[in-house]
Amino acid sequence: MLKKNKNQLGEIYITFFKLGCIGFGGGYSMIPLIEREVVEEKKWVEKEKIVDIFAVAESLPGATALNTSAFVGYSVAGIPGAILALLGNMTPSIIIVLTLSVLFVKFSTYTSVKAAFKGIYPVIIGLISYASYKIGKTAIKDKTGVIIMIITLCCSLFLNMEPIPLIIFGAIFGIAITTIRSRNLYKSHKPPLGKDSVNR
Amino acid sequence: MIYFKLFLMFFKLCAFAFGGGYVMIPSLIKASEANHWATAAELTDVIAIAGMSPGPVAVNAAVGYGYKVAGFPGAAASFLGIALPCAIIVILVATFFFKVYSHPKVQGALYGLRPVITGIIIYAAISIALKNNIIIAAQDKLIFKGVYLSIFDYNILEVKSIIISIISFVILLTTKISPVFLILGAGILGVLIF
Numbered sequence: 001m002l003k004k005n006k007n008q009l010g011e012i013y014i015t016f017f018k019l020g021c022i023g024f025g026g027g028y029s030m031i032p033l034i035e036r037e038v039v040e041e042k043k044w045v046e047k048e049k050i051v052d053i054f055a056v057a058e059s060l061p062g063a064t065a066l067n068t069s070a071f072v073g074y075s076v077a078g079i080p081g082a083i084l085a086l087l088g089n090m091t092p093s094i095i096i097v098l099t100l101s102v103l104f105v106k107f108s109t110y111t112s113v114k115a116a117f118k119g120i121y122p123v124i125i126g127l128i129s130y131a132s133y134k135i136g137k138t139a140i141k142d143k144t145g146v147i148i149m150i151i152t153l154c155c156s157l158f159l160n161m162e163p164i165p166l167i168i169f170g171a172i173f174g175i176a177i178t179t180i181r182s183r184n185l186y187k188s189h190k191p192p193l194g195k196d197s198v199n200r
Numbered sequence: 201m202i203y204f205k206l207f208l209m210f211f212k213l214c215a216f217a218f219g220g221g222y223v224m225i226p227s228l229i230k231a232s233e234a235n236h237w238a239t240a241a242e243l244t245d246v247i248a249i250a251g252m253s254p255g256p257v258a259v260n261a262a263v264g265y266g267y268k269v270a271g272f273p274g275a276a277a278s279f280l281g282i283a284l285p286c287a288i289i290v291i292l293v294a295t296f297f298f299k300v301y302s303h304p305k306v307q308g309a310l311y312g313l314r315p316v317i318t319g320i321i322i323y324a325a326i327s328i329a330l331k332n333n334i335i336i337a338a339q340d341k342l343i344f345k346g347v348y349l350s351i352f353d354y355n356i357l358e359v360k361s362i363i364i365s366i367i368s369f370v371i372l373l374t375t376k377i378s379p380v381f382l383i384l385g386a387g388i389l390g391v392l393i394f
Contacts, residue, residue, distance in 0.1 A: 020255045022380045027220050027256065028324035032372065033379055052310050055317045056297055062286040063258035064220040070290035075298065082291050086283060093255030097263045098275060100249045112391050117252065118343060119390020121332045122361040123382050126368030128325035132318055133373070139314030148312060152319025163320050164218050167313060174312020175305055182304070 008077055009084050015042065016069050016088030023089075025124040027064025032131040034068060044076045051139050059167045065089065144177065202270050203277040205235070210262050210281030215289070217258065224258050228265065237269045258282055334361040345394050360393055 015037050023030045031054060038044050045053065053075060057067035066086060073085025140146055148170060155161040209231050217224040225247060232238050238246070246268055250260035259282055266278025300306050329335045333343055337355045342348060348355040368382050 018380075022254055022383055023256070024254045024383060025328060028321055031321065036379070051314050051317065052301075055310065055313045056293065057290070058220075058317065058320070059218075060289055060293060061216055061218045062214045062220075062289065063217070063224075063256040063282070065256035066259065066283070066286040067290050070286055071294055074291060074294040079291055082294065083287060086287055089256065090259050090279070090283060093253060093259045094263050094275070094279060096253045096255070097249060097260045098267060098272075100253065101246075101264050101267045113252075115345075115394040116387040116390045118332075118346075118361070118394040119364065119386040119388070120383055121328060122334065122364035123368045123379075123386040125325050125329050125334070125361075126365040126372065127379055127382075128321060128328065129365070129369050130372040132321040132325065133369075135314075135321060136318040139318045145311075145315040148315035149319040149322075152316045153322055156320060156323040157326065162218075163220075166316050166320065170312040170316030171309035172312070174310065175308040176312075178304070178308030178311055 009080055011042070012073055012076060012081050013084045013088040016073070016085045017091055019069070020089040020092040023065060024120060025128075027058075027068065028128050028131070029124045030065045030068060032127050032134065034072060035131065035134060038072055038076075045072060047138050049075070051135050054135070055167065059164060148173065203273055206266050206270060206274055207277040207281040209235075210266075210278045211285055214258065214282050215285040220258075225261065228261060232265070238265065242268055329361075329365075332361075334358045334365075343394065364389070 019030060019033050019037065023033060035050060039047055039050050050072070053071045054068060057071045058064055060067050066089060069085040069089040070082040074082035077084075136149070140149060152166050152170070155166060156163070213224050213227050213231065217227070229243060232243055243265075246261060246264040249264050250257050253260045259279070262278040262282040263275045266274040266276070268274075270277070326335075333341045333346075335357045337343070337348070337358070339353070339355070342355060343358055343361070346361070347359040349357050349359055364386060368386070371377055371382060372379065
């Protein structure tokens with residue numbers, strides 16, 4: 001954990017405020033935005049750890065975007081970091097939604113607004129695809145990983161399975177397979193399956 | 201007292217919303233009907249504004265709904281109701297998580313979990329494309345001014361949208377251009393071509 005100071009807390013608030021302003025389309029579209037800001041620009045969290053943070057934040061109840069923000073905030077600067085990340089992420093929402101509600105603007109009925117959103121949603125799809133590419137590169141280290149990913153995708157596409165049971169299955173499978181591998185290692189004194197590819 | 205009731209309602213909704221903000225919406229509709237706080241039409245407005253505003257959908261819906269029902273204090277009460285469970289749960293879990301992070305069993309679980317998350321995110325992209333009628337759109341839900349690539353009666357994909365998706369993916373991959381500019385640019389482009 002990095003040094004906590006007022007400047008950094010302010011930076012956390014501003015970073016998540018910015019993310020809140022552009023996070024159209026819910027929690028998943030925030031992933032690449034958070035990645036770029038927090039991992040690449042600010043270097044607050046390592047590449048591997050951010051994937052694990054996304055994984056855990058997703059399996060908790062509540063808004064995915066909020067959980068992820070709070071989790072990243074916590075990992076940077078503890079409890080004050082979590083609270084400021086949450087507040088920063090929520091401030092733009094509050095301002096924008098209240099303004100729209102007060103003005104009673106029925107924006108969605110204007111054809112030009114509808115057209116703008118038709119342009120924005122394909123970008124959101126591009127953004128989320130980019131997120132899965134970036135995360136996949138860090139998350140999937142061997143053939144087993146590729147297989148787990150394909151099974152997950154099929155289960156959600158064709159069986160309409162919710163993320164939570166899939167996440168739980170993934171965790172149980174991961175514990176099982178690493179346990180089996182380490183036992184094989186103990187018995188044969190050879191490197192376990194996939195060890196080389198993990199270190200690749 | 202209505203403010204406390206609003207706070208309590210969103211607190212409960214948030215604490216049990218496994219799977220993100222969109223999961224909350226059906227429960228919000230039910231709770232709203234039970235309390236006779238807002239008409240179906242008002243609720244539709246709230247959800248429309250929540251969906252089109254940037255930021256977490258759950259927060260947007262809570263703030264908009266609280267304001268509709270009880271003005272600014274209502275919005276504040278709903279906001280607290282949504283924020284507190286997230287803050288409490290995440291802080292508790294995060295404290296615990298970073299303590300056990302390097303334990304072999306936890307690393308084992310994460311080894312299986314990471315590819316699952318990758319799959320779920322790919323699915324999120326596909327489901328947004330489906331929801332916005334960009335791929336496999338029903339005949340009566342085609343995008344106005346869209347160009348569809350169809351095989352027999354199936355509208356496989358909308359060409360303009362897919363091109364925007366691919367271009368933005370490539371830009372993100374190869375340049376350091378901020379997604380903000382992509383979103384703004386796409387909004388303008390949308391007005392011009394749709």
